[in-house]
Amino acid sequence: GVITDPTLVSNHTYDYIIVGGGLTGLTVAGRLTENPNIQVLVIEAGNDDRTNPVVYDIYRYGDAFGTKLDWSYPADQGRSILAGKTLGGSSSINGAAWTRGLKQQYDSWLQLLDPADANSGWDWNGMFSYMKKAESFTPPNSGQLAKGANSISSYHGFTGPVHAAFPLYGLSSKLMYGGPQEPAFASVMVKFGLVKYKDLNGGTPNCVSFTPDSNGRAFVVNQPRGLGSPVILRVAYLSPVESQRKGWTTLVGQQVTKILFNPSTALPRVATGVQFGTSSGKRFTALARKEVILAAGAIGSPKVLQLSGIGDAAALSSLGIQSVVNLPTVGKNLQEQTLSALGAGGTNFNVGGSGPSDVIAYPNLYQLFGSQASAMVNHITQSISAWASSQAKSALSASALQTIFGIQANLIIQDNAPVAELFQVTNYPDKLGTIIWPLLPFSRGTVQITSSNPFVPPKTTVNYFSVDFDLSTQIAAARMVRRSFQTSPLSGLSTGETVPGFSTVPDDANHGSDANWTKWIKSQFSSVAHPIATCAMMSRSLGGVVDARLRVYDTQNVRVVDASIMPLQISAHLSSTLYGIAEKAADIIKSGL
Numbered sequence: 288g289v290i291t292d293p294t295l296v297s298n299h300t301y302d303y304i305i306v307g308g309g310l311t312g313l314t315v316a317g318r319l320t321e322n323p324n325i326q327v328l329v330i331e332a333g334n335d336d337r338t339n340p341v342v343y344d345i346y347r348y349g350d351a352f353g354t355k356l357d358w359s360y361p362a363d364q365g366r367s368i369l370a371g372k373t374l375g376g377s378s379s380i381n382g383a384a385w386t387r388g389l390k391q392q393y394d395s396w397l398q399l400l401d402p403a404d405a406n407s408g409w410d411w412n413g414m415f416s417y418m419k420k421a422e423s424f425t426p427p428n429s430g431q432l433a434k435g436a437n438s439i440s441s442y443h444g445f446t447g448p449v450h451a452a453f454p455l456y457g458l459s460s461k462l463m464y465g466g467p468q469e470p471a472f473a474s475v476m477v478k479f480g481l482v483k484y485k486d487l488n489g490g491t492p493n494c495v496s497f498t499p500d501s502n503g504r505a506f507v508v509n510q511p512r513g514l515g516s517p518v519i520l521r522v523a524y525l526s527p528v529e530s531q532r533k534g535w536t537t538l539v540g541q542q543v544t545k546i547l548f549n550p551s552t553a554l555p556r557v558a559t560g561v562q563f564g565t566s567s568g569k570r571f572t573a574l575a576r577k578e579v580i581l582a583a584g585a586i587g588s589p590k591v592l593q594l595s596g597i598g599d600a601a602a603l604s605s606l607g608i609q610s611v612v613n614l615p616t617v618g619k620n621l622q623e624q625t626l627s628a629l630g631a632g633g634t635n636f637n638v639g640g641s642g643p644s645d646v647i648a649y650p651n652l653y654q655l656f657g658s659q660a661s662a663m664v665n666h667i668t669q670s671i672s673a674w675a676s677s678q679a680k681s682a683l684s685a686s687a688l689q690t691i692f693g694i695q696a697n698l699i700i701q702d703n704a705p706v707a708e709l710f711q712v713t714n715y716p717d718k719l720g721t722i723i724w725p726l727l728p729f730s731r732g733t734v735q736i737t738s739s740n741p742f743v744p745p746k747t748t749v750n751y752f753s754v755d756f757d758l759s760t761q762i763a764a765a766r767m768v769r770r771s772f773q774t775s776p777l778s779g780l781s782t783g784e785t786v787p788g789f790s791t792v793p794d795d796a797n798h799g800s801d802a803n804w805t806k807w808i809k810s811q812f813s814s815v816a817h818p819i820a821t822c823a824m825m826s827r828s829l830g831g832v833v834d835a836r837l838r839v840y841d842t843q844n845v846r847v848v849d850a851s852i853m854p855l856q857i858s859a860h861l862s863s864t865l866y867g868i869a870e871k872a873a874d875i876i877k878s879g880l
């Protein structure tokens with residue numbers, strides 16, 4: 288069950304201790320405890336807020352931002368990165384869009400691992416089956432089909448714990464929009480050269496598509512199966528089984544402060560358990576017979592490793608932390624995205640409900656940059672080496688980063704990986720809205736503790752826009768949105784762009800100058816909250832922190848299973864992929880590899 292009293296687990300021994308009861312932590316715990324002989328302790332820093340409407344009503348997710356449900360990790364340029372501090376982690380405060388990346392992006396993970404790991408299954412085929420294992424998809428009904436939803440059944444799983452569907456379930460007033468704005472946006476994107484595709488969840492996201500949402504409506508569908516109460520809404524792996532799984536203990540309201548190691552300094556190092564507590568309270572210890580599994584998220588996990596002595600030995604020693612494994616890339620290779628919202632006033636058409644919004648466009652570089660595309664291809668090819676040098680401090684080395692950037696560039700140039708997301712939104716920031724972000728930034732950042740006090744947030748430096756391609760992509764996406772408001776049939780619904788508007792970014796033959804777009808974007812962008820790669824699954828020679836078995840290098844029994852292991856961004860929202868990673872991680876752990 289879920290408990291709050293730390294003395295109930297203090298000095299007890301479990302087979303596995305999972306640090307973080309978020310998206311991946313609960314998924315792994317749910318699978319490991321299918322075996323009744325296995326004892327798992329999950330320690331979650333946040334509380335059990337499943338009965339809080341801000342958590343169980345996904346349409347209120349924005350109400351969680353900046354509250355005690357959110358870490359709001361401070362970052363550079365005055366930004367902060369939202370992250371759930373509550374049971375369910377960021378899945379409990381997320382927007383629930385359910386999308387998957389490009390096939391070749393998952394295949395590239397193998398390229399970043401040692402050749403000896405060629406059969407490890409970290410590619411599209413392996414990941415697709417695990418993403419489907421996590422999913423219970425409900426195809427659109429006739430009403431939803433009429434509004435533009437569609438699906439391809441072989442792209443989905445139908446028996447997993449996480450429900451995905453088009454908006455219908457849950458609050459009856461919240462349905463797919465029935466007004467003209469979403470189909471009009473899709474038509475304009477087709478005019479801009481994108482294919483309108485039935486379903487972007489099968490590894491081909493370069494399209495405009497109506498997209499489903501995850502678990503927000505799970506309880507309605509599950510009710511007939513006797514699982515029904517709103518509390519399972521966000522925590523598909525836990526709530527339905529929590530009263531039966533005697534081997535699964537979840538302690539909430541306690542933060543893991545470090546991993547404890549066997550004193551023998553011989554490599555690989557052996558973890559024996561964890562220390563945890565609250566900022567004002569006592570520290571406790573719990574012991575792990577088999578493994579300590581980190582699932583604290585892409586900012587939380589490198590922080591715990593560093594606090595435990597795994598990181599850059601020199602930097603840690605300056606904080607008085609004794610080195611356990613000198614692994615300087617812990618917390619490096621951070622990739623996070625930048626968001627802007629554009630809006631236009633609307634004629635008095637009826638939006639047809641209260642949403643949520645459904646349509647996403649994923650243009651590739653050629654579609655986004657149009658006549659400038661070949662210049663941009665040349666620019667990328669010629670700049671990779673300079674970009675790698677400029678970002679080297681946030682990676683193992685310039686040469687490692689150059690290899691990684693080469694793979695990233697190939698995905699963009701050869702495989703048509705979508706480089707930007709354009710998410711049509713009704714009534715934000717005006718009646719017609721589109722939020723945009725570059726998907727595949729070359730800027731690299733770091734997460735680094737600055738104190739041995741675990742309750743001080745780590746220094747998170749994204750280095751937003753430190754590679755010009757990232758800004759150029761955001762500008763090109765903004766221009767595409769501006770043009771969309773001026774293109775029929777969307778233009779027939781628009782009374783003109785209001786955000787940023789022509790007084791802020793005057794229109795011209797080029798749809799606004801680079802200088803004006805830059806000024807506006809830099810003044811108002813926010814962080815998307817998709818941080819990854821801070822404990823990247825890559826070969827050690829490229830700066831990886833975990834191997835293909837998700838084991839931290841030079842440790843015997845410390846694994847990372849969360850967003851920090853993704854080595855490169857994907858052209859998608861992250862959650863479906865992360866459920867797949869965690870499902871695969873659970874099988875790796877069960878097999879004892």
Ligand SMILES: Cc1cc2nc3c(=O)[nH]c(=O)nc-3n(C[C@H](O)[C@H](O)[C@H](O)COP(=O)(O)OP(=O)(O)OC[C@H]3O[C@@H](n4cnc5c(N)ncnc54)[C@H](O)[C@@H]3O)c2cc1C
Pocket residue numbers: 306307308309310311312330331332333369370371372373374375376377378380381382383384385386541542543544582583584585587588591815816817849850851860861862863865
């Ligand atoms: C605002 C927002 C909107 C999003 N929208 C979408 C969307 O629409 N679609 C989509 O697919 N994805 C979305 N995402 C992304 C997705 O939810 C996250 O990528 C995903 O939840 C990350 O999973 P994780 O397991 O790595 O980390 P998390 O789910 O964040 O879990 C980490 C957990 O560890 C806990 N923790 C951290 N440190 C410690 C410690 N020292 N001790 C104990 N516990 C600790 C945290 O409190 C948290 O519960 C969104 C994310 C956010 C924040």
